[in-house]
Amino acid sequence: MIVRSLENVLGTERDVQAETWSSRRLLLKNDGMGFSLHDTVLHEGTVTRMWYKNHVEAVYCIEGEAVLEDLTNNKTYTIKAGDMYALSGNEQHILTVKQRFRCVCVFNPPCTGREVHDEEGAYPILD
Numbered sequence: 036m037i038v039r040s041l042e043n044v045l046g047t048e049r050d051v052q053a054e055t056w057s058s059r060r061l062l063l064k065n066d067g068m069g070f071s072l073h074d075t076v077l078h079e080g081t082v083t084r085m086w087y088k089n090h091v092e093a094v095y096c097i098e099g100e101a102v103l104e105d106l107t108n109n110k111t112y113t114i115k116a117g118d119m120y121a122l123s124g125n126e127q128h129i130l131t132v133k134q135r136f137r138c139v140c141v142f143n144p145p146c147t148g149r150e151v152h153d154e155e156g157a158y159p160i161l162d
């Protein structure tokens with residue numbers, strides 16, 4: 036069994052900072068669960084373009100508000116606490132944060148550690 040708290044992840048190797056977000060990685064590949072679990076905060080007023088070509092991701096918002104744009108069909112959605120979106124088809128998308136957006140993210144295959152987006156907004160597959 037693994038028991039871990041956000042408090043103990045903050046400021047460690049599992050606390051990853053990018054320009055528009057901070058991702059606190061509660062579970063990673065080497066935890067052996069088959070997925071990774073992140074508590075992520077996207078900063079207010081930021082715009083992040085993403086394209087997880089190598090992963091599926093589910094995002095469950097627990098605080099704040101953002102506009103999600105699916106670039107494959109130009110649909111937009113307002114995502115706020117209690118809403119979830121799942122990138123089941125590796126969709127290119129943009130998240131525009133209206134109010135500090137905190138979410139729980141699950142990645143399959145799991146992230147291994149310190150991934151940040153490449154120039155296309157993707158994460159590589161790392162061993």
Ligand SMILES: CC(=O)NCC[C@H](N)C(=O)O
Nearest residue numbers: 056058073075094138140
């Ligand atoms: C919502 C989202 O995808 N944010 C980017 C960060 C990423 N989810 C992560 O936690 O690694």
